[in-house]
Amino acid sequence: MGRKPCCEKIGLKRGPWTIEEDHKLMNFILNNGIQCWRLVPKLAGLMRCGKSCRLRWINYLRPDLKRGALSEVEEDQIIQLHSRLGNRWSKIAAHFPGRTDNEIKNHWNTRIKKRLKIMGLDPVTHKPIEQREKCNSEAEQLSRFHSQREQQKDLKIEPLDTPGLEDAPLPQMEGEDSFQPGSDETINVLHGYEMLWEDLDMGMMINPENNPTNSYSSSFSLEDSFSRSTGESSSLQEDSGQCWINNVNYSIPQWDLFHNVDDIFLLKNNQ
DNA sequence: AACACCCGCAACCGCACTATA
DNA sequence: GTATAGTGCGGTTGCGGGTGT
Numbered sequence: 001m002g003r004k005p006c007c008e009k010i011g012l013k014r015g016p017w018t019i020e021e022d023h024k025l026m027n028f029i030l031n032n033g034i035q036c037w038r039l040v041p042k043l044a045g046l047m048r049c050g051k052s053c054r055l056r057w058i059n060y061l062r063p064d065l066k067r068g069a070l071s072e073v074e075e076d077q078i079i080q081l082h083s084r085l086g087n088r089w090s091k092i093a094a095h096f097p098g099r100t101d102n103e104i105k106n107h108w109n110t111r112i113k114k115r116l117k118i119m120g121l122d123p124v125t126h127k128p129i130e131q132r133e134k135c136n137s138e139a140e141q142l143s144r145f146h147s148q149r150e151q152q153k154d155l156k157i158e159p160l161d162t163p164g165l166e167d168a169p170l171p172q173m174e175g176e177d178s179f180q181p182g183s184d185e186t187i188n189v190l191h192g193y194e195m196l197w198e199d200l201d202m203g204m205m206i207n208p209e210n211n212p213t214n215s216y217s218s219s220f221s222l223e224d225s226f227s228r229s230t231g232e233s234s235s236l237q238e239d240s241g242q243c244w245i246n247n248v249n250y251s252i253p254q255w256d257l258f259h260n261v262d263d264i265f266l267l268k269n270n271q
Numbered sequence: 272a273a274c275a276c277c278c279g280c281a282a283c284c285g286c287a288c289t290a291t292a
Numbered sequence: 293g294t295a296t297a298g299t300g301c302g303g304t305t306g307c308g309g310g311t312g313t
Contacts, residue, residue: 110279
């Protein structure tokens with residue numbers, strides 16, 4: 001059948017949002033609520049499609065968003081939920097107030113997936129990967145590890161698809177025999193693998209977060225605005241937020257005034 | 272200092288689902 | 293029952309910053 005695009009695309013702006021656009025969208029929604037996303041850009045004076053506005057609001061401008069890196073506990077919960085729900089990110093995100101499906105999806109794809117693979121777990125099924133596949137994966141890891149080392153030493157290395165590796169026993173965890181895909185025991189297995197790998201001095205590979213690199217969006221951040229209104233400041237904000245403050249000067253709503261945002265929007269929508 | 276590569280994240284795209292005429 | 297509009301969701305892409313050489 002083929003649906004029409006949600007809006008006329010000619011002449012519409014794409015790409016990163018500017019502070020002015022954020023400001024317009026925020027002001028409009030706070031004053032009028034959300035009734036029809038298609039009308040939002042027109043009424044708010046934005047050259048964007050409704051879909052883009054919706055996404056920007058949900059993923060970035062919503063006042064109840066929780067910013068900052070996901071904690072290890074949250075990460076474990078995501079793994080648990082993923083084992084039950086699969087890639088239903090919106091359902092998973094529903095368990096984390098203030099987190100967006102996009103954020104969780106990104107985190108899964110960039111970190112958790114790798115972490116599980118390195119631990120020998122299939123990120124899709126949460127089952128231990130087939131022995132051969134696992135060996136290959138281990139071989140890959142070892143290959144990278146060795147090649148980095150050997151590159152430093154400028155030495156020739158042996159090929160890694162040696163029979164010895166294939167015959168190597170898989171790490172056996174307690175209760176692994178009774179492992180059920182999708183069960184909560186996934187977490188136990190994860191912790192078991194972590195301990196094992198840490199014993200092998202591979203902790204840095206499993207937990208790259210041990211050496212985190214602070215990243216932040218150059219776009220407008222509500223966390224920054226909150227910090228400014230409350231005087232709170234994290235180390236991250238001192239770097240990014242302060243820089244932002246120094247360079248941008250415009251008024252934004254005081255988010256701590258909106259204790260129950262849902263009520264506000266429901267009220268608007270019911271009018 | 273310059274370049275290449277890697278990684279994380281915001282944003283886009285297209286399909287699916289639901290409501291409605 | 294069918295077509296269409298609106299919205300939600302998941303997969304993918306591309307940009308920008310960080311890191312290594």
